[in-house]
Amino acid sequence: MADVAQPVGILKQIGLIAGLRWRMLHNNLRRKQNRLDLLGLIIGGVLAGALVLGVCFVLFEGARGFVYSGNTTWLSLIFWAIFAWWQLSPIVVAGFGVSFDFRKLLRFPMSFGTFYIIALAYGLADFSGLAAVCWLVSVVIGAISAQISLLFPMVAVGLLFVLFNVTLERLLGSWLERWLAQRRSRELFFAGFILLMLGLQLLGPLMNRFGNSVGPWLMRALPYFAYFPASLAGKSVGAASAGNYREFMLAAGGIACYALFFGSLLWLRFAAQYRGEELSESQAPEKTVRKTVRRETAEGTLGLMSPQIAAVIRKEFRYLLRNGFAAMVLLIPPILVFALISQSSLLQFMGSKGLSPELFFPSFVAYIVLILMAPAYNSFAYENTGVQTYFTAPLQFRDVFLGKNFVQVCLIVTELTLCIAAFCYRVGAPSAPIFLATLAAIVFTVVGQLSIANWSSLSFPRKLAFGQVHGQRQSRMAVLIAFAAQILLFGISSLVLGLGRWTGDRWLPAKVFALLAAAAVGGYVAALDALTSYAEKKKETLIEALCR
Amino acid sequence: MTDLAIVTEKLTRRFGALTAVDNVDLRVTAGQFFGFLGPNGAGKSTTIKMLTGLLAPTSGRMQLLGMDFSSHTLAVKRQIGVVPEGMGLFERLTGAEYLNFVGRMYGLDHATTLQRTEELLEFMQLADRPKSMIADYSHGMQKKLALAAAVIHGPRILFLDEPFEGVDALAAGALKALLGRMTARGATIFLTSHVLEIVERLCSHVGIIHQGRLVAQGSIQELRAGIAGEEGTKTTLEQIFLSIVGQNGAERSQIEELSWLT
Ligand SMILES: Nc1ncnc2c1ncn2[C@@H]1O[C@H](COP(=O)(O)OP(=O)(O)O)[C@@H](O)[C@H]1O
Numbered sequence: 001m002a003d004v005a006q007p008v009g010i011l012k013q014i015g016l017i018a019g020l021r022w023r024m025l026h027n028n029l030r031r032k033q034n035r036l037d038l039l040g041l042i043i044g045g046v047l048a049g050a051l052v053l054g055v056c057f058v059l060f061e062g063a064r065g066f067v068y069s070g071n072t073t074w075l076s077l078i079f080w081a082i083f084a085w086w087q088l089s090p091i092v093v094a095g096f097g098v099s100f101d102f103r104k105l106l107r108f109p110m111s112f113g114t115f116y117i118i119a120l121a122y123g124l125a126d127f128s129g130l131a132a133v134c135w136l137v138s139v140v141i142g143a144i145s146a147q148i149s150l151l152f153p154m155v156a157v158g159l160l161f162v163l164f165n166v167t168l169e170r171l172l173g174s175w176l177e178r179w180l181a182q183r184r185s186r187e188l189f190f191a192g193f194i195l196l197m198l199g200l201q202l203l204g205p206l207m208n209r210f211g212n213s214v215g216p217w218l219m220r221a222l223p224y225f226a227y228f229p230a231s232l233a234g235k236s237v238g239a240a241s242a243g244n245y246r247e248f249m250l251a252a253g254g255i256a257c258y259a260l261f262f263g264s265l266l267w268l269r270f271a272a273q274y275r276g277e278e279l280s281e282s283q284a285p286e287k288t289v290r291k292t293v294r295r296e297t298a299e300g301t302l303g304l305m306s307p308q309i310a311a312v313i314r315k316e317f318r319y320l321l322r323n324g325f326a327a328m329v330l331l332i333p334p335i336l337v338f339a340l341i342s343q344s345s346l347l348q349f350m351g352s353k354g355l356s357p358e359l360f361f362p363s364f365v366a367y368i369v370l371i372l373m374a375p376a377y378n379s380f381a382y383e384n385t386g387v388q389t390y391f392t393a394p395l396q397f398r399d400v401f402l403g404k405n406f407v408q409v410c411l412i413v414t415e416l417t418l419c420i421a422a423f424c425y426r427v428g429a430p431s432a433p434i435f436l437a438t439l440a441a442i443v444f445t446v447v448g449q450l451s452i453a454n455w456s457s458l459s460f461p462r463k464l465a466f467g468q469v470h471g472q473r474q475s476r477m478a479v480l481i482a483f484a485a486q487i488l489l490f491g492i493s494s495l496v497l498g499l500g501r502w503t504g505d506r507w508l509p510a511k512v513f514a515l516l517a518a519a520a521v522g523g524y525v526a527a528l529d530a531l532t533s534y535a536e537k538k539k540e541t542l543i544e545a546l547c548r
Numbered sequence: 549m550t551d552l553a554i555v556t557e558k559l560t561r562r563f564g565a566l567t568a569v570d571n572v573d574l575r576v577t578a579g580q581f582f583g584f585l586g587p588n589g590a591g592k593s594t595t596i597k598m599l600t601g602l603l604a605p606t607s608g609r610m611q612l613l614g615m616d617f618s619s620h621t622l623a624v625k626r627q628i629g630v631v632p633e634g635m636g637l638f639e640r641l642t643g644a645e646y647l648n649f650v651g652r653m654y655g656l657d658h659a660t661t662l663q664r665t666e667e668l669l670e671f672m673q674l675a676d677r678p679k680s681m682i683a684d685y686s687h688g689m690q691k692k693l694a695l696a697a698a699v700i701h702g703p704r705i706l707f708l709d710e711p712f713e714g715v716d717a718l719a720a721g722a723l724k725a726l727l728g729r730m731t732a733r734g735a736t737i738f739l740t741s742h743v744l745e746i747v748e749r750l751c752s753h754v755g756i757i758h759q760g761r762l763v764a765q766g767s768i769q770e771l772r773a774g775i776a777g778e779e780g781t782k783t784t785l786e787q788i789f790l791s792i793v794g795q796n797g798a799e800r801s802q803i804e805e806l807s808w809l810t
Pocket residue numbers: 544563566568586587588589590591592593594595
């Protein structure tokens with residue numbers, strides 16, 4: 001065979017894939033339904049750009065200042081901040097990345113080297129990665145502008161730091177994905193979560209008793225932080241600035257070792273994927289067991305509802321429990337809250353600044369509502385072709401929303417109850433007017449958001465991959481609507497709270513919120529029928545978006 | 549009296565400039581095993597989506613079991629079952645959970661749903677992996693499960709979009725047995741396929757669609773009689789299919805051009 005395909009160079013293939021990405025984006029925007037998404041893209045882009053640029057400026061000035069004042073090693077602080085952002089933000093703001101399963105590339109004659117580089121590059125191609133790189137660049141420029149001789153060391157350290165962060169982030173992401181994909185470990189995770197909640201409760205009293213000994217212990221641990229890459233980065237630049245090149249090489253070499261270490265672990269993982277192993281989500285088929293179809297136990301309380309709603313509720317709960325990653329995101333807020341309120345020093349600090357529980361209570365409740373409501377704005381994301389069932393089955397679409405919203409509300413009520421109980425136990429209950437006002441405000445903001453979120457789910461659906469940390473691109477319009485709705489509702493709420501302070505009528509907020517809550521519930525019920533006919537209108541876009 | 553199970557009048561669906569289904573007038577009598585045949589892209593799936601409420605027609609009317617679809621949507625949906633184009637499964641449920649879900653969505657009571665779920669899983673030979681999620685099923689198993697879900701409420705009309713695609717011969721046998729049993733009890737089956745052989749073997753009646761237009765409709769015998777011209781030569785459905793659809797057979801000769809295919 002004469003002219004069978006020639007081996008293709010690595011650069012050529014990478015170029016081809018970059019071109020492919022571009023075409024996908026381009027074609028995507030050409031579709032009519034995605035025009036609104038484009039608007040979302042632009043608005044979201046402007047907001048994100050402002051954030052990135054703002055931080056760039058701060059970091060630029062910071063780095064410049066550190067170098068000018070001779071405290072070059074203080075750059076470590078900035079490196080630590082960037083490191084924390086890079087590793088943590090994908091979990092918290094997952095949803096900005098690109099959706100492209102690079103495993104699909106395996107069918108092409110592609111060398112492992114190319115595969116590895118492309119897979120790594122995908123770690124850079126999401127929002128948190130790009131932002132971090134921008135910030136690093138501004139740090140580098142800031143430092144150089146203060147001392148031009150730092151040009152080479154800063155660039156070298158910056159590159160090494162990028163390499164280290166990308167490899168680590170990809171590695172953590174793929175481990176997490178795989179780990180949460182397994183039923184056993186998912187259960188372990190939930191158990192660990194509950195233990196952690198309890199443990200954090202004990203942490204406060206423990207700190208109180210042994211707090212004095214913890215401080216020095218922490219001080220003793222501090223030097224060890226010097227051996228982490230972020231500190232090493234600061235140290236090496238500091239050494240270079242002082243002209244100590246041996247020290248610089250040592251520290252930079254340290255970062256390189258880290259990058260190499262994580263890079264080779266990642267190498268092993270990608271090698272397995274390259275061989276064709278499916279490392280995420282799907283489990284090995286379990287052993288054949290005959291005749292153990294578990295009979296579903298009695299109907300329980302769900303029996304009181306219409307069978308359709310009950311069916312949707314059951315399905316939603318199952319999906320929630322099986323979607324390791326989504327479930328994890330839902331568990332983060334209470335962990336944070338528990339961690340916060342168990343720190344007695346923080347409470348003392350707040351007390352000294354005149355921040356009473358009166359203020360703290362509503363705001364932490366608002367935070368939890370904020371996070372937990374976010375998925376509701378694109379609530380069909382995980383349904384895939386199953387969404388067709390909602391249209392072929394003889395039911396009013398209203399029932400689907402009732403079921404989904406019920407689960408959402410259950411989740412929020414559970415988490416809020418836990419957190420409020422912990423709050424009252426640790427910090428003390430706020431006064432009755434504030435407490436009741438907050439409860440009514442919860443009803444108002446949650447129910448108010450549900451109507452908007454239901455509308456948004458129908459209007460801007462986007463398919464999300466199940467249990468996947470990376471490569472998820474949220475529906476941008478849905479994200480924006482969520483932002484807008486939350487700003488609106490929480491704005492109204494703060495206004496009402498402020499009104500109470502201003503008029504001096506302590507019970508006023510509670511009364512106003514009770515009215516607002518009643519209005520929200522009324523609006524929700526009224527909207528259900530409108531949504532049912534709206535779903536009929538939107539079914540084609542919905543089905544197309546999810547079945548593709 | 550012959551009840552008409554499916555009647556469409558000038559059913560039309562456009563996607564922008566493209567008319568995917570063009571003034572289709574279908575007549576399917578209750579109890580028929582109707583095969584809807586046509587090449588890829590002819591408009592079969594689009595038709596079935598309209599008949600099952602997944603897609604709104606641009607114009608035209610549909611009557612199912614004597615009820616107007618647009619004014620009696622829920623009543624109609626209660627009586628029909630469907631395996632839609634992408635099978636419409638909830639992939640993160642187990643087979644049993646999914647069947648339970650669908651049964652309840654169609655308003656069956658708890659006990660009935662449980663019993664039928666078990667029987668269907670047994671019948672489809674899916675009962676031995678009770679903990680597997682549907683995502684981990686093979687393609688053929690998913691097809692069987694989708695069919696099980698389509699019949700769990702005992703529908704009077706069953707819509708199947710390419711039900712045998714990717715199903716092995718063994719499983720196909722079981723499916724055919726099930727379908728045969730259903731028609732014997734008076735259910736109507738509306739099946740699409742681009743494979744002539746399947747339709748010819750299974751169906752009593754056929755409609756052929758080409759570029760959105762219904763070009764022929766009738767019982768297999770009728771269609772054969774209609775075409776058979778020269779002194780009683782038996783015309784197979786294949787010849788009909790080709791004579792209607794394969795006129796642009798000129799494309800065939802291009803195969804010769806791809807000479808570099810070893
Ligand atoms: N959602 C859609 N948007 C645009 N065109 C579509 C859509 N769905 C189907 N079509 C077009 O309609 C025609 C018929 O498609 P379909 O009914 O799926 O064919 P088939 O007979 O193979 O099932 C095809 O040309 C297809 O490209």
